[in-house]
Amino acid sequence: MVVPTRLPLVRRRCHVCASDRFRASGKFRVNANHKVLDAWLLLLCAACGDTVKLTVLDRVNVRSVRAELLDRLHDNDLGLVADLLQDPVLQRRNRVALDWDDAWRLDTAGSDHLDHEVVDVSVRFAARIPVRPVRLIADGFGLARGEVERLVVEGKVVSAVRLGGKLSGDFTFTFKR
Numbered sequence: 001m002v003v004p005t006r007l008p009l010v011r012r013r014c015h016v017c018a019s020d021r022f023r024a025s026g027k028f029r030v031n032a033n034h035k036v037l038d039a040w041l042l043l044l045c046a047a048c049g050d051t052v053k054l055t056v057l058d059r060v061n062v063r064s065v066r067a068e069l070l071d072r073l074h075d076n077d078l079g080l081v082a083d084l085l086q087d088p089v090l091q092r093r094n095r096v097a098l099d100w101d102d103a104w105r106l107d108t109a110g111s112d113h114l115d116h117e118v119v120d121v122s123v124r125f126a127a128r129i130p131v132r133p134v135r136l137i138a139d140g141f142g143l144a145r146g147e148v149e150r151l152v153v154e155g156k157v158v159s160a161v162r163l164g165g166k167l168s169g170d171f172t173f174t175f176k177r
C-alpha cells in the first residue's frame with residue numbers, strides 16, 4: 001500500500017522569490033457578498049512564505065453550496081484541504097500540479113513473500129500519488145532498482161500494466177525467482 005505521510009507540495013512559481021514550491025497553509029478564505037460566495041485555499045511559498053490563493057468556489061450562489069462543505073471551509077478542515085489539493089478539477093482550474101517527493105511511504109504486509117518462488121503482489125494506493133513501480137518493487141523486495149529493471153526485461157517481474165513509467169493507481173504484478 002502506498003500511503004501519504006504528509007500533504008504534497010504544490011508546484012507553482014512564486015512571484016516574490018522565484019521558488020517553485022508552495023505548501024498548504026491549512027486555511028481557507030471564504031468571502032460572502034450578498035448571495036454570492038467565493039472560497040480559496042491558501043498556500044504559502046515554501047521559501048519566502050508569501051501567500052497565494054487557489055480558487056475553490058468562484059462566485060457560486062450560496063444556496064447551491066452544501067451546508068456541510070461550508071462548515072468545513074469555515075473550520076479550516078484539514079481533511080478537506082487534503083481532498084481539494086488532490087482534486088484534478090481544482091488543479092486544472094488553478095493550473096497547478098502536486099509534488100509528492102518524500103510525502104509517501106510503502107506499507108508492506110510483512111516479509112513472508114520474500115522467500116516464495118512465485119509471488120502475486122497487489123499494490124494499492126491510498127491517494128493518487130505518482131510513483132515508479134520499479135521503485136516500489138525494489139523497496140518491497142529489498143532489491144536495487146537496476147536489479148528490478150533487469151528482472152522486468154527477463155520476464156521475471158510481469159504485470160498487465162507498464163512498469164517502466166509512473167503509476168498512481170492500483171496494480172498487480174507477479175514476481176518469479
Ligand SMILES: [Zn+2]
Nearest residue numbers: 014017045048
Ligand atoms: Zn517565495
